Amino acid sequence: MAKTMTIFTPTYNRGYIIGELYQSLLAQTSQDFCWLVVDDGSTDDTASVISGFIEEGRLEITYLHQENGGKQRAHNTGVAACATELFFCVDSDDTLVSSAVQDVLELWGRCREDSSLAGVIAMRGRSVKEPMGTWFPKGLTRTTMWDLYYKWHHRGDTAPIYRTELLRAFPYVVEPSEKFIGETYVYHQIDQHYELAVLDKIIWICEYLPDGYTSHVRQVTRENPRGYMRLKRLFLDYSDTFRLKAENTSLYLVGAYFAGCFDEAYRGLPNKPLATLCAPLAFLLAKTVYRSR
Structure with missing residues (x-):
């Protein structure tokens, strides 16, 4: 059966x-x-x-x-x-x-x-x-x-x-x-x-x-930045509150930082005032929370 x-x-x-x-x-x-x-x-x-x-x-x-x-x-x-x-x-x-x-x-x-x-x-x-x-x-x-x-x-x-x-x-x-x-x-x-x-x-x-994904989530982000960008752009498209839009814009740009395409990704975002607001935060996150230890 x-x-x-x-x-x-x-x-x-x-x-x-x-x-x-x-x-x-x-x-x-x-x-x-x-x-x-x-x-x-x-x-x-x-x-x-x-x-x-x-x-x-x-x-x-x-x-x-x-x-x-x-x-x-x-x-x-x-x-x-x-x-x-x-x-x-x-x-x-x-x-x-x-x-x-x-x-x-x-x-x-x-x-x-x-x-x-x-x-x-x-x-x-x-x-x-x-x-x-x-x-x-x-x-x-x-x-x-x-x-x-x-x-x-x-x-x-x-x-x-x-x-x-x-x-x-x-x-x-x-x-x-x-x-x-x-x-x-x-x-x-x-x-x-x-x-x-x-x-x-x-x-x-x-x-x-200790050897699982959850324990190394930020390392996985650094090693797979374009996938992270794809995911966060999807989240951004579905976001229905300002908080979610700001959060996912920032994280999308974190991925772009590690992918080496920050400027290009920034220019491609549809909401330029929000992108301008989130860009410094994304850069700070990439240099602190998401940096290699």
């Missing part, structure tokens, strides 16, 4: 810890899913670890290996290979609570016929009782990711699950010389057309590791 959901895991040199995620998948109360792992050029024992899981035969697993190109290229590879209705990206150093798949699919079963919904959004936590940031607003049943953060003022990472066909329609665009662009580059484009059904429950348990 065809599965409803793909749990997708992009991984790079996480052979030492990906087994914890595997064990959490084996413990799921619903097995209506398959596991798709895209190895982004690991140089450790990831391949043999996953091979061992496949040999156990306890879970439907597809393993793909590609040249190292970054998480978002791995995500595009995963979406292209996905054969299920839903796509759930779960990092290789995290785990799911045992009812995660069941909880998502029970909610999805009640709302999948609503064509205005792109999928489901649930919560991440350090435990089932401690969210990574704030709890979802009480009584919220549907939202865009943009509204969740900028209207309802949620803080912390979430667990979004999308219709695979929509992720195919909105792939990540990664600059040829870079390896990263923020995940919300895709999510906020989908927001312009669809909402997400809200699952007010922690289903994903995570801690940020």
Whole structure:
């Protein structure tokens, strides 16, 4: 029988810890899913670890290996290979609570016929009782990711699950010389057309590791400045308050500073008074908060 959901895991040199995620998948109360792992050029024992899981035969697993190109290229590879209705990206150093798949699919079963919904959004936590940031607003049943953060003022990472066909329609665009662009580059484009059904429950348990993206966010910005510019220009186009417009103009120019095109980027901004106001702040941020330490 065809599965409803793909749990997708992009991984790079996480052979030492990906087994914890595997064990959490084996413990799921619903097995209506398959596991798709895209190895982004690991140089450790990831391949043999996953091979061992496949040999156990306890879970439907597809393993793909590609040249190292970054998480978002791995995500595009995963979406292209996905054969299920839903796509759930779960990092290789995290785990799911045992009812995660069941909880998502029970909610999805009640709302999948609503064509205005792109999928489901649930919560991440350090435990089932401690969210990574704030709890979802009480009584919220549907939202865009943009509204969740900028209207309802949620803080912390979430667990979004999308219709695979929509992720195919909105792939990540990664600059040829870079390896990263923020995940919300895709999510906020989908927001312009669809909402997400809200699952007010922690289903994903995570801690940020020292070798992860979150721990090196400013370094990632310096190393992938054109992707950062692309992301912040998208945010700027969607911003509907002065505060957001000023914030994203400043951060767009931070990216331009590291990309070596500050003057060109400044001239290309549509709101010249705002760009003039934000330029000194962007330069200050680039020289202080975002500088290499």
